[in-house]
Amino acid sequence: MYKTLIRPILFRFDPEKVHHFTFTFIKAVNKIPGVPALLRKMYAVDDPRLEREVFGLKFKNPVGLAAGFDKDARLFNELSGFGFGFIETGTLTPRPQPGNPRKRLFRLREDSAIVNRMGFNNGGVGEAVKRLKRPWASLRARGILIGGNIGKNKTTPNENAADDYRKCFEALHNNVDYFVVNVSSPNTPDLRALQDKEPLKKLLNELQNHRLQTVNRKPVLLKIAPDLTEGQLTDIVQIVKDTGIAGVIATNTTISRDGLSAPAKEETGGLSGKPLKDRSTEVIRFLHRESEGSFPIIGVGGVHTPEDALEKLDAGATLVQVYTGFIYEGPGVVKRINKAILDRYSVAGL
Numbered sequence: 001m002y003k004t005l006i007r008p009i010l011f012r013f014d015p016e017k018v019h020h021f022t023f024t025f026i027k028a029v030n031k032i033p034g035v036p037a038l039l040r041k042m043y044a045v046d047d048p049r050l051e052r053e054v055f056g057l058k059f060k061n062p063v064g065l066a067a068g069f070d071k072d073a074r075l076f077n078e079l080s081g082f083g084f085g086f087i088e089t090g091t092l093t094p095r096p097q098p099g100n101p102r103k104r105l106f107r108l109r110e111d112s113a114i115v116n117r118m119g120f121n122n123g124g125v126g127e128a129v130k131r132l133k134r135p136w137a138s139l140r141a142r143g144i145l146i147g148g149n150i151g152k153n154k155t156t157p158n159e160n161a162a163d164d165y166r167k168c169f170e171a172l173h174n175n176v177d178y179f180v181v182n183v184s185s186p187n188t189p190d191l192r193a194l195q196d197k198e199p200l201k202k203l204l205n206e207l208q209n210h211r212l213q214t215v216n217r218k219p220v221l222l223k224i225a226p227d228l229t230e231g232q233l234t235d236i237v238q239i240v241k242d243t244g245i246a247g248v249i250a251t252n253t254t255i256s257r258d259g260l261s262a263p264a265k266e267e268t269g270g271l272s273g274k275p276l277k278d279r280s281t282e283v284i285r286f287l288h289r290e291s292e293g294s295f296p297i298i299g300v301g302g303v304h305t306p307e308d309a310l311e312k313l314d315a316g317a318t319l320v321q322v323y324t325g326f327i328y329e330g331p332g333v334v335k336r337i338n339k340a341i342l343d344r345y346s347v348a349g350l
Contacts, residue, residue, distance in 0.1 A: 002330030015105040015114070023075050030078040039081035043331055045338040050085070054296050054318050055219040055246035057177055060143035061085035063309070063337050066300045066321035067149035067180065067223075071121065073128040077135040080144045083334040088321065089128065090149030091182045094167040096124035097153055100187065104269070108262035112304060113273030114324050115264055116253070119187045120151050125171045132175040140177070148176035149223070154188055161194060162206045169207060178218055181207065181245075184225035184252040186270045192225060197235045204243040219246035226251035226279045226301060233283065237291045247296035249321070250283045251276070273324035277302025281315050288316025304329050306340030313341075 010018050030036050050061035064086040070076050073089040080087060099121025106115040122128070132146065139146060150168035152161045169179060181204065183194035194200055204222065211217055222245055224236060240248060253270025260275060280301025287297055299317030303309050304325035312320050325333055 002332065007328070007330065011107060011109065014103070015107055016102065019105070026075060026078050030081070036078075036081050040083075043081065043083040043335050045083060045335055045342070047338075047342055049342060050338055052085075052319060055178065055221075057145060057219065058143070059085045059145060059319060061338050062313070062319045062341065063334050064088060064147075064298070064319060064321040065326065066323040067091055067147070067182070068116075068118075069323055069326070071118075072123050073131045076132075076146060077139065080139055080142070082331040083338065084144065086145040086147060086177075086319070088147035088149050088180060089132070089176070090122070090147075090180070091120050091151040091185065092122050092125040092128050092148065092168055092172070093120055093151050093153045094125055094164050094171075095153050096127070097121065106264040106267045106269075108260060108264050108271075108273070110262040111260050111265070111273065111275055112324075112328050113260070113262070113271055113275050114327070115267045115269045115271050117187045117267070117269030119154065120185065125150070125168045129171050129175055132172070145177040146175075147178045147180055147221075148172040149180040149182050151182045151185065151188070152191070158190055158194060158199065161199075162203050165203065165207055166210055169210060173214060173216075173218060176218065178246070179207075179220045180223050180249055181220060182223050182252070184223050186225070186253065186255050195225065195228065195232070197232075197239065201239050201243060204239065204245055208243050208245060221245060221247045221249055221298070223249040223252055224283070226254045226276060226283055227256060228283070230286065233286050234290060237287060240291070240295050245295075247298065247318075248287060249298040249300060250287060250317075251280045251301045254279065272301070273328070274302050274304055277304075277308055277311075281312055284312055284317050285315040303337075304333070306337045309337040310340060310344070 052059040067088040067090045076087045100119035104117045152164035156164050253272045257265045284299045296318040298319045299312030300321035303322045309320045
């Protein structure tokens with residue numbers, strides 16, 4: 001019903017306005033008695049065979065919602081009813097910022113893709129923490145984990161970036177289960193320069209040193225771009241080993257426009273969706289092979305079908321995330337992926 005009835009209506013309107021409308025609608029519907037339980041019954045797949053133990057955390061299932069959808073931690077509690085094992089909020093910055101001028105979000109229907117140049121628009125980490133405090137504990141009780149994706153403010157120079165990441169880390173520490181360091185968005189000027197070997201190693205070491213001073217040490221992951229060369233990816237493997245971070249999320253959006261047909265391909269920003277699928281999987285496979293499986297990888301990029309998710313798991317991912325696939329395929333995609341994973345166990349006789 002989503003693809004034949006709901007999506008055609010939503011896709012008639014501006015993507016960013018639809019995003020805000022959808023948030024308002026989902027939040028309102030979830031206030032109706034019985035609806036949250038009904039949604040969980042419709043979309044959640046509860047089976048112990050789906051559980052994963054990764055970087056010291058127990059995930060109810062391996063399918064998560066990627067950062068960017070719930071930037072300000074406004075809807076994570078309601079979104080948990082769609083069957084996700086984990087939800088990543090952010091990217092959050094220390095200070096509020098409006099992001100880039102509108103229009104900044106574009107659908108590429110012919111390519112089942114999205115281009116965005118949002119620019120870390122968010123109300124600041126402090127406001128997000130207020131919304132995270134109470135629901136986070138109840139979600140944990142249901143086995144659903146929350147990640148905090150953190151970045152730097154646009155006006156913060158790269159030489160001071162570590163201060164911004166540290167501030168976000170400190171503010172979120174008691175209200176998320178893991179952290180993701182985002183240095184790979186193409187929509188904040190010069191941010192991707194922090195992926196270079198020396199500045200990245202310095203940044204991660206500073207965060208890791210800060211982490212070691214905390215009582216309840218939360219895992220720190222790195223989110224990388226799909227546009228890195230093999231040499232840069234080899235550096236990433238070594239950096240993960242040297243700094244001791246928990247793992248990698250592969251990948252963020254791409255600046256490539258190869259093979260696209262939609263007119264909006266000319267828009268600047270990061271591309272997500274089906275065109276990113278193969279490159280994201282290549283990066284996962286390379287990292288897994290070069291690291292000899294020494295650290296976990298969360299696979300994201302072009303996951304629209306169960307087959308897409310299984311491909312990433314086969315390439316070496318431990319967990320997967322959806323974002324654009326969730327928009328194009330609807331909430332049922334989470335259930336379909338989890339059921340496909342269970343079907344594999346059934347075929348294998350497990």
